[in-house]
Amino acid sequence: MSAVPWTSASPGVLALPGGAFVRGRPLRNDLGPADLTLVLGRGAPPAWTYRRLRWPDFGLPLDRDDALDALAEAYALARRGRRVEVACWGGVGRTGTALAALAVLDGLAPDDAVAWVRCAHHPRAVETPWQRRWLRHVAALPTSTRRC
Template sequence: MHPTPPWTDPAGLLTLPGGATVRGRRVAAPAAPADFALLLARGPEPAWPVRRIRWPDFWLPLDRADALDALREARRRAYAGQRVEVACYGGVGRTGTALAALAVLDGLDPGPAVAWVRAHYHPRAVETPWQRRWLRGVH
């Protein structure tokens, strides 16, 4: 098996608290290749493997169990050395919430995870109060 090549573009890269790197982006933005995409909005599918979560803009995933399973899969893949990306329409609210959820899965409490993703990814990540509350159920 060949090792996964490193990311070729640093845009949107975020190193999780435990050390794995993931990329956040807008779903329609041109992007360097990844190994796996977790898509949180409608839009073009990249040429690499994809898993979609039904997650309306400014809201929460429609299927909590599926969303948590997909986030755990993305995290497993990232820690296995794959180039994993998370993308929604604007690349901020849902993407930021998913990245904060990955930080929670890495051991941060939800409040600090929101502050952490805002400091390291985007200052408006996790846009709504209900997205912040949703993170309390991530485990």
């Protein structure tokens, strides 16, 4: 799908601890196409392939199994060099939580993933205590589920 893979110099792109690249952004900031966008909550979807998760602002995904499946899919694609992004309206809380979840899938402990995403993406990423607790749920998944 994508002609040119992302690098750490691409706008909004972060390198996961294992080296795969992912992008986090506010939905309102069009940074160009991705192979897959996880749209977290409401907002106009991009013109390219996307998967919408029902995820309220300052909250958690309403369908946790669907969210974990979507994150596992995004993680697997990113590890294969595909251009994957996560986006919510503000690009901070839900986006930061999803990016931290991808870092957990990549092997970081939940607290380390929060510190990583706050340094690499936004200092207020993972805004609520329940978002931090949810990352512990992601970490508790069997390794075979987490490593795609």
